[in-house]
Amino acid sequence: MPETTEPLLSVRDLMVEFPTRRGILRAIDRVSFDIAEGEVLGMVGESGAGKSLTGAAIIGLLEPPGRIAGGEIRLKGQRIDNLPAAGMRRIRGKRIGMVFQDPLTSLNPLYTVARQLVETIRTHMDVTDHEARERAIALLDRVGIPAARRRLDDYPHHFSGGMRQRVVIALALAAEPELVIADEPTTALDVSVQSQIIDLLKEICAERGAAVMLITHDMGVIAETADRVAVLYAGRLAEVGKVADVITNAEHPYTHGLMGSIPTLTQETDRLVQIPGAMPRLNAIPPGCAFNPRCDRAFARCLIERPDLIERPGGRQVACWLYDEAQEVAHG
Amino acid sequence: MHRLARMWDSDIAYSFRRSPVAVIAAVVALVIIAAAVLAPWIAPYNPFDSRSLNLMDGFSRPMEPNAFTGNVYWLGTDNQGRDIFSTILYGARISLFVGFSAVVFAMVLGIGLGLLAGWRGGWVDSLLMRIADVQLSFPSILIALLIFGVARGFIPPSMREEVAIWVLIVSIGLSDWVQYARVVRGATMVEKNKEYVQAARVIGVHPARIVVKHILPNVTGPVLVIGTIGLALAIIAEATLSFLGVGVPPTQPSLGTLIRIGQQYLFSGEWWILLFPSIALLALALSVNLLGDWLRDALNPRLK
Amino acid sequence: MLAYIIRRLLQSVIVMLVVAFVAFALFRFVGDPINSMVGQETSIADREALRTQLGLNDPFLIQFANFIGRAAQGDFGISYRLQQPVMELILSRLPATLELALVSGLAAFVFGVGFGVYTALNRRGWISNAIMTTSLIGVSLPTFLIGVLLIWVFAVELQWLPSFGRGETVDMGPWRTGFLTPSGRASIILPAITLGLYQMTLIMRLVRAEMLEVLRTDYIKFARARGLSNRAIHFGHALKNTLVPVITITGLQLGSIIAFSIITETVFQWPGVGALFIRSVQFVDVPVMAAYLMMIALVFVVINLVVDLLYYAVDPRLRVDRSATRH
Numbered sequence: 001m002p003e004t005t006e007p008l009l010s011v012r013d014l015m016v017e018f019p020t021r022r023g024i025l026r027a028i029d030r031v032s033f034d035i036a037e038g039e040v041l042g043m044v045g046e047s048g049a050g051k052s053l054t055g056a057a058i059i060g061l062l063e064p065p066g067r068i069a070g071g072e073i074r075l076k077g078q079r080i081d082n083l084p085a086a087g088m089r090r091i092r093g094k095r096i097g098m099v100f101q102d103p104l105t106s107l108n109p110l111y112t113v114a115r116q117l118v119e120t121i122r123t124h125m126d127v128t129d130h131e132a133r134e135r136a137i138a139l140l141d142r143v144g145i146p147a148a149r150r151r152l153d154d155y156p157h158h159f160s161g162g163m164r165q166r167v168v169i170a171l172a173l174a175a176e177p178e179l180v181i182a183d184e185p186t187t188a189l190d191v192s193v194q195s196q197i198i199d200l201l202k203e204i205c206a207e208r209g210a211a212v213m214l215i216t217h218d219m220g221v222i223a224e225t226a227d228r229v230a231v232l233y234a235g236r237l238a239e240v241g242k243v244a245d246v247i248t249n250a251e252h253p254y255t256h257g258l259m260g261s262i263p264t265l266t267q268e269t270d271r272l273v274q275i276p277g278a279m280p281r282l283n284a285i286p287p288g289c290a291f292n293p294r295c296d297r298a299f300a301r302c303l304i305e306r307p308d309l310i311e312r313p314g315g316r317q318v319a320c321w322l323y324d325e326a327q328e329v330a331h332g
Numbered sequence: 333m334h335r336l337a338r339m340w341d342s343d344i345a346y347s348f349r350r351s352p353v354a355v356i357a358a359v360v361a362l363v364i365i366a367a368a369v370l371a372p373w374i375a376p377y378n379p380f381d382s383r384s385l386n387l388m389d390g391f392s393r394p395m396e397p398n399a400f401t402g403n404v405y406w407l408g409t410d411n412q413g414r415d416i417f418s419t420i421l422y423g424a425r426i427s428l429f430v431g432f433s434a435v436v437f438a439m440v441l442g443i444g445l446g447l448l449a450g451w452r453g454g455w456v457d458s459l460l461m462r463i464a465d466v467q468l469s470f471p472s473i474l475i476a477l478l479i480f481g482v483a484r485g486f487i488p489p490s491m492r493e494e495v496a497i498w499v500l501i502v503s504i505g506l507s508d509w510v511q512y513a514r515v516v517r518g519a520t521m522v523e524k525n526k527e528y529v530q531a532a533r534v535i536g537v538h539p540a541r542i543v544v545k546h547i548l549p550n551v552t553g554p555v556l557v558i559g560t561i562g563l564a565l566a567i568i569a570e571a572t573l574s575f576l577g578v579g580v581p582p583t584q585p586s587l588g589t590l591i592r593i594g595q596q597y598l599f600s601g602e603w604w605i606l607l608f609p610s611i612a613l614l615a616l617a618l619s620v621n622l623l624g625d626w627l628r629d630a631l632n633p634r635l636k
Numbered sequence: 637m638l639a640y641i642i643r644r645l646l647q648s649v650i651v652m653l654v655v656a657f658v659a660f661a662l663f664r665f666v667g668d669p670i671n672s673m674v675g676q677e678t679s680i681a682d683r684e685a686l687r688t689q690l691g692l693n694d695p696f697l698i699q700f701a702n703f704i705g706r707a708a709q710g711d712f713g714i715s716y717r718l719q720q721p722v723m724e725l726i727l728s729r730l731p732a733t734l735e736l737a738l739v740s741g742l743a744a745f746v747f748g749v750g751f752g753v754y755t756a757l758n759r760r761g762w763i764s765n766a767i768m769t770t771s772l773i774g775v776s777l778p779t780f781l782i783g784v785l786l787i788w789v790f791a792v793e794l795q796w797l798p799s800f801g802r803g804e805t806v807d808m809g810p811w812r813t814g815f816l817t818p819s820g821r822a823s824i825i826l827p828a829i830t831l832g833l834y835q836m837t838l839i840m841r842l843v844r845a846e847m848l849e850v851l852r853t854d855y856i857k858f859a860r861a862r863g864l865s866n867r868a869i870h871f872g873h874a875l876k877n878t879l880v881p882v883i884t885i886t887g888l889q890l891g892s893i894i895a896f897s898i899i900t901e902t903v904f905q906w907p908g909v910g911a912l913f914i915r916s917v918q919f920v921d922v923p924v925m926a927a928y929l930m931m932i933a934l935v936f937v938v939i940n941l942v943v944d945l946l947y948y949a950v951d952p953r954l955r956v957d958r959s960a961t962r963h
Contacts (some may be wrong), residue, residue: 061860093863100861105854108873110880119872120862171862386713441640469936481917481925482662484649568778575780576902576914588780595784595903598792599799606788610781618776625772 006077007034008211009058009179014058014071016050016235018221025282027053028327029235030071032309035179039065039301040202040212042226042243044219044258050235051215055181057081058213059096060088075179094124097177097210099201101184103164107156113140113167116150117174124175139170141199162193169201174209180205181213198225219258221249228315231255233292237309241316251318253295289321297322344552357622359408364616368424369547375418376406380584387413391597394604408604410593413584416604420612423586427616430500430586431566435559437505442512443555447547448519449513457517464510472507477567479503480578500579504569515554516547523547553631560624564617587613644944648937655703655933660703667727686827712927717919722927726909732802734909736900737893739824744893745886748836749879752843756851757870768839774837779896781858783830790826798823800905830901835889842885846878846942853877880947887943891936 009079022309028050035041043051056062058073060080080091093096100106108116117136121127127135133152140148143166145159156164165185170239172180182201186194191296196243201223205212214226222229222243229246231238250256257275277294280286286293293304309317310324394408394416395443407416450458467475483499523529523546532542573579574588583590587609594606667823698743706712712722755764774782791799799886805812814820850856859869898910905911909928916924 059703059861061857073660089865091861091863092861098858099863100854100858102854106858108855108859108877110876111873119864123862123868168858171858175863370891410769438715466654468933471892473898474895474932477898477913477917477923478929479919484917484920564776568776572778572780572899575778576899578914578917591781591784597947598784598788603788606784610785613781614773614777617778618773621776 007037008037008076008138009035009120009213010072010074010077011054011058011075012072014054014057014073015069016062017054018066020065021028022283027066027235027282028057028071031232031235031237031242032071033230033237035211035213038206038211039176040205040208040214040225042214042222042229042231042288044216044222044229045232046217048279048282049232051232052183054232055098055183055213056288059092059098059181061098062091065292077303082107092119093175093177095177095179096174096206097172097180098218099165099168099172099180099182099185102188103161103168104188106168107164109156111160112153112155116154117171119172120174136170136174139174140167142204144183145170161189162197165189165193165197166200168206173204173210176208177210179211179213181217182214184217186213187216187218194221195224231258234285235282236290236306237316237317237319237323239316239320241312245314247317251312251316251323252291252320253297253322254291289319340408352545353627354623354626357619357626360615361623362620362621364424364612365428366395367421368428371418371421371425375415377418379419379422392604407608408602410590410605411597411602416590416608419585419590420609422584422588423590423609424583424612426580426586427495427567427570427588427613430497430504430570430580431563434502434508434566434570435503437501437561438562439506439512439555439559441505442509443516443551445509446513446516447520449516451524453521456505460513461517464513467507468510472504472565473569473572475507476503476573477578479553480573493583496579496581500573502564504573507569508565510556511562512555516551517556519549519551522552538577557624557628560620560627564620564624567613567620568617587616637906644680644941648694648696648941651788651937652933653931656704656707657700659707659929660700662922662926663703672961674961675692677884689832691804712930713923715916715921715924717915722923725912726927727810728812729907729909729912731813732906733871733894733897733901733910735814736827736831736897736908737890739889740828740830741835741893743828744839744889746831746958748839748886749843749882751836752840753847753870753875753878755820756844756847758846771840774833777833778829778836779899780903782833783827783900786826787903797826799826802907809944827900827904827906830903831893831896834896839882843878843882846881850874850877852942866929882944884947887939887946890898891932891939894935895932927937
């Protein structure tokens with residue numbers, strides 16, 4: 001299906017670098033992807049693959065000395081990666097919201113929930129204090145905090161972990177952003193609460209027509225929640241496509257390995273497939289395809305040339321020489 | 333030699349060589365210490381020998397011949413005719429002696445009490461830590477003054493001069509033992525609960541051996557840092573007490589005493605009595621402080 | 637909450653008792669009060685009579701109890717050196733010390749927080765580096781030297797400010813103040829700077845370290861992600877979280893100021909309690925020493941208590957009933 005409407009978020013050849021004493025470390029190396037309005041894109045990868053950094057780069061919160069060294073990030077066609085600080089501040093919260101991993105540390109312990117909500121609302125909307133409070137109560141109610149009006153003036157430590165993350169979601173959505181970046185939103189929560197929070201996030205964003213970039217290392221969460229998925233490996237994209245497609249028919253060997261590691265109730269095998277070896281460190285990425293040392297289908301070209309994303313049917317993209325048309329002809 | 337080579341290559345030495353501040357501070361400190369130690373040999377005069385003083389030499393300006401005696405003094409003389417340069421050397425000597433001794437005293441006391449508290453635990457530990465807490469909340473200058481006053485009450489006036497230095501050392505040391513005790517106590521408690529220590533105790537190894545072999549090596553780093561900064565503090569404390577008139581006896585002036593004299597003659601224009609000792613004291617305290625700061629950063633595993 | 641207050645009060649009383657014990661021991665064992673009070677010619681029989689009359693032959697505990705009783709009423713006896721009631725001496729000189737402590741403490745806090753916040757928010761930049769270097773020197777400079785050097789520059793060379801004393805003072809009832817006259821106000825400047833410089837350095841470094849820590853937290857990151865303005869983040873969220881531990885430590889420093897006033901008062905010939913104490917140490921004037929000790933202890937204990945309660949009021953997390961996790 002050709003995409004005729006402009007994507008909400010468009011990332012092209014994004015490069016994020018860290019100057020260190022021993023040279024420049026490239027943490028994100030020419031990553032490109034789109035997020036359409038209202039869709040849920042899952043960004044998945046191992047620890048250290050660069051998922052959180054991508055999210056941070058989009059919202060402009062890269063911690064120095066890290067910086068965007070190249071590429072473009074466009075929100076509805078308008079470039080946001082090169083905005084001055086003041087401009088980026090207007091985008092944050094109002095057009096792009098973010099939810100972090102640990103609800104315990106995401107909220108200022110010395111301020112009431114009311115203060116933090118009202119402050120956020122009034123920063124982006126021209127409303128009175130009273131109106132802001134009413135909006136805050138409505139938000140808390142929507143995210144499932146019982147007795148919202150009473151609990152509005154409570155402090156964060158009065159809430160349990162799951163409740164706190166709901167408050168965080170309320171805060172992230174308070175200014176009605178068009179895109180919400182959720183960085184491991186359930187990793188720090190009790191297993192029993194995780195699916196509730198993910199469902200809440202998906203519902204509330206769908207209601208408001210907001211897109212979600214769901215960053216996680218948990219393929220299971222992606223399978224349940226996302227529309228499309230982008231697989232990140234060593235700072236590069238391995239595969240992008242519709243979730244159903246990628247899960248049932250993973251094309252990139254790395255993704256294939258990841259799928260094998262999802263436990264399912266109907267699994268026939270009696271052990272999880274593990275990919276031998278480990279993801280390379282940023283300063284030790286092999287030439288050519290970053291995955292080649294661990295790939296059981298690697299051939300000569302993989303060791304020399306780095307594959308770009310190759311267009312595949314059904315809106316899929318794979319960064320693997322196996323799918324290069326010229327190659328296919330040669331391999332038969 | 334082999335050991336020295338290894339030390340030079342170690343992490344600490346590397347960090348030292350890379351930090352210009354540390355190197356400069358070390359050099360300055362060493363120069364002052366060396367000059368102070370060698371004072372009796374390199375000082376042109378002996379300011380402590382009251383018989384050699386000539387009041388007519390008093391108030392000589394630096395590098396200018398004295399109107400009465402014609403003597404030239406590099407940094408001038410004070411009100412009693414003492415050569416400022418020599419007095420700085422001898423004064424620094426006393427300051428360093430008091431400082432080092434006080435630190436050693438505090439270390440021994442602190443480590444001893446810390447070991448006792450950590451090893452015995454129970455009420456001994458609680459009591460000692462309570463005392464430590466209370467003492468920590470009082471400024472050390474007050475404690476030193478108190479001990480000094482008490483000691484004075486006990487010692488007959490005739491003996492006061494001779495004992496003054498020792499009283500100083502004890503009072504400064506007593507006001508500063510707490511940090512060592514805390515560090516050692518913590519390390520003792522950590523080691524005490526480890527299995528090999530418990531095993532050793534069962535076998536009958538004497539606690540002293542366990543202490544020396546296992547606990548003390550763990551605390552050398554922090555103790556050294558505390559000691560270096562403690563040295564700077566002790567030097568400042570001695571200078572302060574001498575300035576206040578309750579430190580070294582007036583016939584054996586230290587840097588603090590000189591500064592007090594200097595203040596008295598500020599308005600009459602004999603600025604050199606104040607300036608040079610001040611520079612010496614500042615250089616000494618600052619270099620030792622910087623060394624201590626650098627040492628703490630170098631030994632801090634988290635900053636690596 | 638009530639249980640907490642009561643517990644702290646009890647601790648304070650115990651500390652005061654211990655200090656009283658030390659002060660009393662001073663009285664009993666240091667020097668001989670009789671010798672200080674009578675002349676050489678007094679006969680031994682008369683001395684003994686005086687002893688009994690003063691209760692010096694009573695059992696230890698009774699003397700201690702008497703001591704505490706009198707101390708509670710503010711009666712510390714007569715100064716050996718000045719032959720005046722100790723309490724009177726202390727009270728007459730207290731306003732001078734308190735005014736000095738107040739001005740320097742306030743200045744130290746204001747400038748300390750100001751510089752600390754500035755150097756935390758502007759980590760590079762030559763002004764920050766200059767401030768940090770000066771602070772390092774400030775820690776290595778003994779207080780008395782700062783005072784003397786200040787006198788040299790501002791009183792002797794530039795002749796802008798007086799070099800000693802309080803200037804003209806005005807009596808407002810029992811309180812002799814220096815704030816109401818120009819010379820009084822000019823006289824307090826140099827001593828206040830001397831006394832406050834060390835404290836200011838400490839506060840500044842503390843504020844800077846705390847603020848840098850706070851700026852790294854997740855909630856500040858989240859606040860940024862919500863698009864809050866820099867002012868709201870730095871001065872709304874970060875500052876409040878920074879100040880909570882700073883206020884406690886600053887409060888505890890207040891006690892130090894009073895103790896360090898000993899030095900400053902000596903340098904500037906400031907007629908306060910500190911100068912009185914130094915004289916008493918030089919002359920082994922035990923009643924004054926003991927009284928000063930008790931007074932300082934009281935000040936410290938009260939300050940500690942107030943700071944603890946303040947902490948409780950400011951940090952909402954502590955209001956949830958917690959049992960034994962305070963220290």
